[in-house]
Amino acid sequence: MGGKAEKGTPKYIANKIKAKGLQKLRWYCQMCQKQCRDENGFKCHTMSESHQRQLLLFADNASKYIDEFSKEFADGYLELLRRQFGTKRVNANNVYQDYISNREHLHMNATQWETLTDFVKWLGREGKCVVDETEKGWFVAYIDRDPAAIAAQEARAKKEKMDKDDQERMLEFIQKQVERGRKEREDEEPKYTEFKRESSQERLTLNLNLKRKTQEKHELAKSALHTIKVKPEASSKKQKSDSRSNALDEIMEMTERQREKANRKDYWLAEGIIVKIITKTLGDKFYKRKAVVERVIDKYGAHVKLTDDNVKLKLDQNHVETVIPSPGRVVRFVNGAYRGLVGTLQHVDTDNFCCQVEVTEGPLKGRLVKNVQYEDISKLA
Incomplete structure (x- = not known):
């Protein structure tokens, strides 16, 4: 018998399930x-x-x-x-x-x-x-084309640029203050000249009179005490120089903390650096191989190319680690206070897993940065 299945029958229910x-x-x-x-x-x-x-x-x-x-x-x-x-x-x-x-x-x-x-x-x-x-x-x-979203994005970019400009101006000011303080300290240091004897005919005699030597010692002590009492301005000048040096050191430490807070991120990949592949998900063929970051994707990923083979991969930052070269090679700061700057590796402290790097560009050129962690720098291609 043809026609539709009656309501409530198993066939009717099966047809409803299929239709849904x-x-x-x-x-x-x-x-x-x-x-x-x-x-x-x-x-x-x-x-x-x-x-x-x-x-x-x-x-x-x-x-x-x-x-x-x-x-x-x-x-x-x-x-x-x-x-x-x-x-x-x-x-x-x-x-x-x-x-x-x-x-x-x-x-x-x-x-x-x-x-x-x-x-x-x-x-x-x-x-x-x-x-x-x-x-x-x-x-x-x-790609969000909403005018409000575009305006918010432009506002964020403008704010980041202003913050960066303010930070660069502050760094230049601090650098000038440091240079001025260093120059003043050099001017205040005593200058020593070569001793020259006026007459070559002068004869030197050695007197072993103990009484006279003791008397000379007392006179020297009195003379030194008199110098300390009558010339307090020399001590005051030295204290003033030390306080100025301490103030500059405090300013530099405060600026360092501000830079560290502003530039320490949870992402670190940068174009042009060399990284080492540490994931085994791609197989042993690529494990521990080195590659150059060609393009960063959404901050946390990158297109990389093997240094010894014409093979390109797309990897997450968790799949790679930084590469520390031998001293004298060029590196890039990828995280922390000096993020984005280029420097020369000076020394590697293998016991404490840190390095010393001299900055070679920007307003901080010539600055020797100590105790740089391995993960904050990487070799440049």
Whole structure:
């Protein structure tokens, strides 16, 4: 006996469950927005009169329908990407799987794009997303065009630039103060001249009279005591010089703490440095190999190229570590107070796992930085 299953029967419930879930894409008609459960049902639908009328409408203006379907698909995909992931970098296929999990979604086979790769490339060309290809597939990051978001981003960039300018001006001022203090101390130090005898005919005699020697000692002691009493300005001048030196040291320490607080981040990758691969997830082939950071991605990741082979990889900062070269080589500060500056490695303290580096650029050029941790510097390519 044909017809529909009676309400409440197991067959009726099974049909309802099937109708509620996702069905195969090849049995879906976008023009009629009808999903069929099997090949026979889809064949019957394509032969129906309503489907034929929809095909006639599509034939009259095919490009109009494809453009509308393409716009609806792109809008739905981008809305999901913006709402669920914001501007974070995410796998494009993961977003697509979330998008098609909605039973009422518009199917890609009705749009101008044949594959998800074509669609992702289109997003990149149109400037709607930042896209890049990796070993795990295509990744997308939504570009927020909202005026309020753009204004907030510009305000943050302006604030960071102002903070950086203020810090550089402070560093230049401190450096000038240090140089001035060093110059004043050099001027105050006593200058010694070479002793020259006026007459070569002068004879030296040695007197062993103990009484006279004792008397001379008393006279020297009195003379020294008299000098201390009558010339207190020399001691005062020295104390003044020491206090000035202590003040400069305190200013330098305070500035150092401010720089450390401002530049100590939880990310450290920088372009041009050499790193060592410490993860075994890529296999023993790449373990302990060295690579050059070619491009930093979202602060915590980077595209790297092996130093001894033309192989490029995409790695997270947790998969690599800094490389400490031999003394005399050029390094970059990747974290801490001197982050971003370039210097020359002077000494490596293997017992305490730290280094001494001389800064070779910027307003701090010539500064010898001590006790630099291994993870705060890395060799430059």
